[in-house]
Amino acid sequence: MDSSDKSNEILKSTRKSLKHSLDKSKALGLSLERTGPRLDEIKQRLPSLEAAIRPILAQTDALDAVGGHINRAVVPAAAVLKVFDAIHGLEKSLSDPQSDLPGYLSVLKRLEEALRFLGDNCGMAIQWLDDIVEYLEDNRVADDRYIANLKKALKYLKELQSEENGNLDGGLLGVALDRLENEFRRLLTENSQPLPMANPVSGEEQASNSLAPPPIPVSVVQKLHAIIGRLIKNNRLDKCVSIYVQERSSTVRSSLQDLNLDYLEISVSEFNDVQSIEGYISQWGRHLEFAVKHLFEAEYNLCNDVFDRIGLEIWTGCFARIAAQAGILAFLQFGKTVTESRKDPIKMLKLLDIFSSLNKLRLDFNRLFGGAACSEIQNLTRDLIKRVIEGAADIFWELRLQVELQRKSPPPPDTSVPRLVSFITDYCNRLLGEDYKSLLTQVLVIHRSWKMEKFEERLLIDELLNIIREIEQNLESWSKACNDPVMPCLLLMNNHWHLYKHLKGTKLGIILGDSWLREQEQATERYLGTFMKESWGKLPGLLSREGLILFSGGRATARDLVKKRLKGFNEGFEEMYGRQSNWVIVEKDLRDRTCQRIVQAVVPVYRSYMQNYGALVEQDSNSNGKYVKHSAQSLEKLLGSLFQPKQMRFGSFKLRQQQASGKFENESVSVVGQYRSSPVTPATV
Known part of the structure; x- marks a missing residue:
């Protein structure tokens, strides 16, 4: 194989190897892609796995001890859960207290017992759980986050158990007690009817005929006792008392509404003197007696019946709050307002009326309001009594000075009886009467x-006698201040007769004595004689007969003398009648006697004179009635009409015969103004 073929084989082999590696890489990439979520899942499970295997990592002795801690905590915790389930089972057994109060109270009592057991055992369970958490944390047997969650749960459980936020029952006991309070209020509301007032108190008849408010039935009182007992067990006595006070004070106020007690709110600035509220003061005494003897007496007994098992301090405090809210303080404040008004004689009588009302109720006040809880009522009552006694005593001892200060005032221009004289004589007699003598004596005894x-007692009598002596000195002073020489006679005659007539047979007259009364009668006759001598007694002398001997040739001279003397008589008569026609003699018997004396002194002389010499003038055609202005009959009629009292003379004082009580009241209106006009400052008593 040549070299080129060998190279190709190597390339093919390399190519095949690279392709195989690439395929493996792709497969590995796909595998990694599929493994990623599983890794995330494993990562998330690692903390729990770590917590699960934590005990394996902990020391062996720590693992051996944790079981005992857990067993000791599980037992009380299980008991707590069992009682908690029982409590919620009781919720279904809580009936309506109105329909079944005994059953409701029985279930409520079981609920309280279960809650006490739950509270006691919950504390024990929390203590053991605290120990477990502390042990796990100290020995690192559990995960930190697990321990943190345990701590959070224990903290919440402790808050539920605390007194401030006790709510282990989910608020069930609180709701049950609220319903019991509502039942307490309902029983009071439905059995607390205001005292019916068919006719608001008029005089003392209504108070004596009124019955006490209808009592709450015994069966209802027993229910109230049972409810109070349960509320006390749950520290709700204050709320219970507040409900009772609210309901019962509202009932008493409703009973008093028909009496129209708006006058109790009158302030000192709303009136100037007791005259403007005199009627209210009389009502005040009757209304106060009615309220104390009927309404507050009933409330006192009811408070005792309802709260007697709790203790004296509770029920007397409850009654004190009812009395204060129902209006007793307003009664006492009204009395204080009267004492702060300006001084005058009528005020002293009204202060004595107030003292009389309080004195009659003294034993009732001491019994009803004598406890420590009624300290405010006691203080206001003592202050009122002190003000009344000091005010009445001050006015009495200043009365003589006030009479003396009136000496500087001018005499009455009509010579009548000054208002001060008539007022003081009636006033002193009233002080000696059955209504006021004993009261005034008692007040003065206390004040001293x-x-x-x-x-x-002689001090009282002596002071009244001194006041009358001041009146006598005033009369002497006023008589010297008259601007007419005859006026003093008529003024003194008027007043001495008034004193004699209006004091004879009275208590003050008896004290002054028969000798003093005779002196007044004799003085009257003496001044009447002086009055006649100095005024009308001079008039007949103007009709002298001297030089009127009729003889032949002397008729013209006689006629001129008669004309001159008739002219003088007419001028004297007109001048005297003109002055005295504005004068007054108050008492009819003295007025008739005085007019009769004047008629007897003047008319017979005038009639005789006219019978003898009138013809001389009447025959003169030039006279035309210039000299003969009166007949004997017309003269007698004119003289008989003198000194008549004028209606509505001197302001509102009516100079006419009145009943004694009415006269006293009418005269007092004007004299009070004189009393205040003195330099003595009308200080508040």
Whole structure:
């Protein structure tokens, strides 16, 4: 074989070898391409395989001990799971508390027991599981990611078990307790009817005839007891008390709504004196008595019935909140508002009325509001009583000074009885009456005791007598200030007779004594005599008969004398009548007596004079009534009409006969203004 053939064979052999290698490479490439996904799968399985073979790599003693740890944790964990399943089984047994309260409470109690067991054992299981995780982590028996997942699960379990977020039952107990609270509220709502007010309290009749609010039936109270017991076991007493207070205080407020208590919200700025709210003060006493003796008394007993098993502190605190929210504080605040008003004599009477109302309820207040829970009510009540006593005492002891300060005021221009005189005499008699004497004495005794001073009843009497003496001195001062020389007589006559007539037979008159009363009567007669002498008694002297002897040739001279004297009489009469026609004598008997004295002094002299000498003037055609202006009858009528009281004289004070109580109230309106006008600052009591 030549060399060319040999070369060809080598090339063919090489070509064949290269082709074979290329085929093998392609086959290997295809095989590698098919193996790639399997490698990825193996790569993904490597961690789990590594975790699976970790125990094989761990030390033998660590592997031997892990089994015991696992067995100890599995037992409590299995118990927890079993109880958890039982709890959810109880959910189906929770009936409606309204339809079956005993059954509901029984299941609820089992649920509480199961939760306590679950909580106790859950803690033990968590502790053992903690130990396992710690052991696996310390001995590298398990994979890190596996241990991390265990830690995450344990953390969540611990949060469920904690007191703040206790939710091992999935919130089942909380829902069950909410339904029980709703049942507690329903029982109260359906059995708490307001006291029906067919007729809002009028006078004291309504309060005495009203019944207490209908009591909650014993069977309902027993249900409330059972519910309270379960709520206490679950730390829900505060919520239970809040529901009770809300429902019962709402019931009491509803009972009071028909009484129209809007006046309790009046502020000091809304009125200037107690006159404007005097009627409300009377209502206040009746309404307060009704509220305390009927409504709050019933609530006090009911609180005791419902919460007595828990303890005194709980039920008295519950009652205190009901009383405060239902309105007792508003009653006390109204009384305080009255004490802050400006001083005047009527205010003292109203303060005594308030003291009387509080004093009548003293035992009730001490019993109902005497506990530590009612400290706010006690403080407000003590403060109100202190303000009332100090305010009434201050006004009483200042009354004499206020009367004295009125001495500087001008006398009445009509010579009548000043409002101050009539007011003070009636006022002092009222203080000595059955309604106020004992109250005022008690107030003054307490007020003096606070100053460590002793009070005797004689001090009250002496002070009233001093006030009357101040009135007498005022009269003397006013009489000296009159701008007419005759006015003092009529002024003093008017007032001495008023004092005599209106104090005779009264308590104050008895204290002043018969001798003092006779002095007033005698002074009246004395000033009446002086009045007649200085005024109307001078008028008849103007009709002198001197020089009127009729003889032949003297008629013209006599006529001129008669004309002159009649003219003087007419001028004197008109001047005197003109002045005195604006004067007043208040008492009808004294007015009639005075007019009669004037008529007796003037008319007979005038009639006789006209009968004897009137013809001289009447025959003169040039007179034309210039000198004879009155007949005896017309003169008597004019004089008899003197000193009549004018309706609505001096503002709103009506100078006419009135009933004693009405007169006192009307006079007080104007005197109060005088009382305030004094320099003494009307400080708040």
